[in-house]
Amino acid sequence: MMDHSFVVPAYGRSPHLAECLASLRSQSVRSPIILASSTPFDGLGAIAEAHGARLVLHEPNRGIGSDWNAAMDAAETDWVTVAHQDDIYLPDFAAEVAAAIASSPTASLVFTDYAELYDGQLRITPMLRIKKVLLEFGFLGRPRISQTGPKKRLLRFGCPIPCPAVTLNRTASRLRFDEQLKVDLDWDAWIRMADQGGSFCYVRKVLMHHRIHDESETTAGIRAGVRADEDLRMFQSLWPRPLARLLARAYSMSYTEGGA
Template sequence: MYGPSDHTFAVVAYGESPYLEECIQSLLSQDVQSRIIIATSTSNSHILHIAEKYEIPLFINEGRPGIGHDWNCAVGYCDTDLVTIAHQDDVYLPAYTRAVLSAMNNSELPLIAFTDYGELRDSKPVDVSRLLRIKRILLSSLKNKRHAASILVRRRILSFGSPICCPSVTYCRPNLPDPLFFEDMRCNLDWETWERFSRLPGEFIYLPELLMRHRIHEGSETTASIKNDTRSREDLTMFEMFWPKAIAKLVARVYSTSMDSNQL
């Protein structure tokens, strides 16, 4: 049975985010308190001050910075079986840890557990939108526990896009490969990770409760990737993992229109 001491929030900090402290505060406000660390490739006084203020262990990454590298480093600093990679701009609702621990304990072979989510736009909650509705529809089949372990169902869901919100995911490390992430993608490394995990025996545990909020803002990696077309190139690469090239191009073209809602 997993308890709070078996779980770590690994906060990946970069630059001088004005939202980092709000993220930390949301983790400290969990109904069930687990461990928290901060990992960064851009050590600075802002991050150091917050780590000292809240007495949170701070780890400095070595090697060439990059999203995949930074995420793998953050996971590597954790000595718990369960890890949530918390993005510095996002916030977690108080019941997140308790709900995820319960879900993990009710699974015979958990791979990942992830939750429904809302957005923060101009610091205001947005819990209903076209994109969020589509993602909830795609994930609805995973509410059935039998489907959580179905490779066919998981791959069919992922073949239409990536409805899993990356910062909502908790990883069960003993049942997953190491390292968790490949480092060749900038935007879709999470989708690529779900694609690999979808082939493994075990369960994708979906909690349909809204338990965290992902911030959309001009400085986010998602917004930047959409603007410089990184997302569109990597989207096509991903769709070609599920479809013949001609169909993949068509699906990618339709999918790209939904990304408009990730811009302000």
């Protein structure tokens, strides 16, 4: 078994939290589950206990970046999956991640393929198709990439790495999410990690379902214009300013309702 934990940053009262925790407890390779929250509610402890999760409360509520960092800090393992509270992890997620880590011990992150779940149905969107193309453009058929150039190439035209499907070597990377960002915390983190040592590993199997819904942070970010602003900032960190603006404008055309 790998040195791994699932950490679940719980914000507010999600109707899907119990289903997420149940999917983590049903893994064919079991890992500790940590439920972390700065916005607890009556019954949260009972939900954690029912699904074998350790509940960690922290304060104050300073936003999504703070929640993610606090959840990672609560883990006692080198490898951590920041599991999103609305998502579902298929039974072999941890086992397949463990196999990828065993085959690439210098990896800094491992991520799997995923499916989008919207209104109870799996769906394929223009943005999801674009992400698949970007992934193949970065990996060129390989299971892992190690050099900075290919890792940056993977991220230059958008963020195809699905955050809830990522397992991080937090000890090696010493990663902290930027708490000033509201939507692109993951893209920013992967860009910074691309400059470090360690491989990015891609497991080409759908091993989790990412739930898209109208109350998500990404959806709110699209409606408020935050996502467009942060996307532009990410592109400007990778391209000259005029080209970054063109890419950001093109990227925004693929935004969909539900925040994919």
